[in-house]
Amino acid sequence: MDAYDKGSNARPVPGEPEAAVPDSRPPEGQETSDGHETADDHGTSDSHGPPVGQTPSARIPQQYGDQQRGDQQYDGQHDDERYDDTALAGPPLPPPPAGIAALSLPYQIAAALALAVVAVAACVHVGMVFLHVAPSNTVTKQHGQAIDEWIYPEFEQNWKLFAPNPLQQNIAVQVRADVRAADGEIRTTRWYDLSALDGAAIDGNLLPSHTQQNELRRAWDFFVATHDNANRPNGLRGALSEKYLRRIVVLRLDREQAGGRGAVVQQVQVRSRTTNVPPPKWSQEQVSDKPIVRQLPWWPVSEADRAAGTRPGESTGTEASAR
Incomplete structure (x- = not known):
């Protein structure tokens, strides 16, 4: 009979050297009871990092208390959550100018002059029509001929409808x-x-x-x-x-x-x-x-x-x- 019984509950005999505890892991290439296959010493994982030749998502972290990821491949999805690329791009660019501001300086000056001429002509026309339909006053008595030359015949006013x-x-x-x-x-x-x-x-x-x-x-x-x-x-x-x-x-x-x-x-x-x-x-x-x-x-x-x-x-x- 050996110094201690073979089994998990065997105790060493006093006075004899302590025997090595057999490894509880199955031999290499042999499947465990949960269906996973063991690896050799070079392929096993330790507390310092993932096994050699495997990605972080491929390791089995049951022994560390982590939640198992299964066979999901690493696609960098979590890296997007940790790094914000917009912070490196800077503030958004302002929209390009539109309208007259998009023109060159000479064209801007020409457009401004044209708008000014149209505005002055519109004001003069409105004033002439107002003086034409207004009751007789000092301005119409003094400049009545100029007002009539502006109004007739193209801009004559006819109020018979009202x-x-x-x-x-x-x-x-x-x-x-x-x-x-x-x-x-x-x-x-x-x-x-x-x-x-x-x-x-x-x-x-x-x-x-x-x-x-x-x-x-x-x-x-x-x-x-x-x-x-x-x-x-x-x-x-x-x-x-x-x-x-x-x-x-x-x-x-x-x-x-x-x-x-x-x-x-x-x-x-x-x-x-x-x-x-x-x-x-x-x-x-x-x-x-x-x-x-x-x-x-x-x-x-x-x-x-x-x-x-x-x-x-x-x-x-x-x-x-x-x-």
Whole structure:
């Protein structure tokens, strides 16, 4: 019998040397009871670090009390939690400049000057319109002509839409002329209803032109506003309105070939025929249905009143070249 029994509870016999305690780990290459395979001395781990040839995530830390990671591979996920790369990048860069600031210095100066000119022009225009619609005052009395030259005819203001009693009349502008025919005879044409011709051109037209709708009507309103009931001008704008209306009717007569082909307009006469719009049946208002005619004197037509291409010299040259 040996000095001590073979087994885990064997005790040494007094007086005999202590025998070495057998290693509880199984031999190399032999699996343990939990299914893991042992490694040799070079592959085992100790308290100083992971085994040689293995990554930190591959070691089995059960003997140190750590939670087992299994076979998960090391992907550096935890390193991102420990190191902040944004701290090394510095503050974010400011956004690039936009608008005028993105231009070079010469273009910035040009853009600033253009904006300044537009702002000044807008302020001047608003001021002129305000003085035009404002009641008579010291500024309008002293600079009324300059204000009218700025406003008319492009920026004229019309407030009839907001009047207590809007316009309730139909006004037809008509014209006739004395023409010299091709044989030299002077003839008087019939009355041409220019307003009716404009109305016929507008009917059925989804996009009528501004000229067809307003040119003749505004020209007649301009004439009436600058003349008295005896057709005498009441200011400097009276002569301008007369010349404007005369040129329009001469152009329209040439377009209609008044007096025949090749006839030349010598003088024109304009009249208006005004009729009241009948009130609705439910209204108690009573208006006259009799038309009111305002007939102007004859106006001689000068060469300046004729449109280019309709002057006698130019038409004769054109006909000669055609022959």
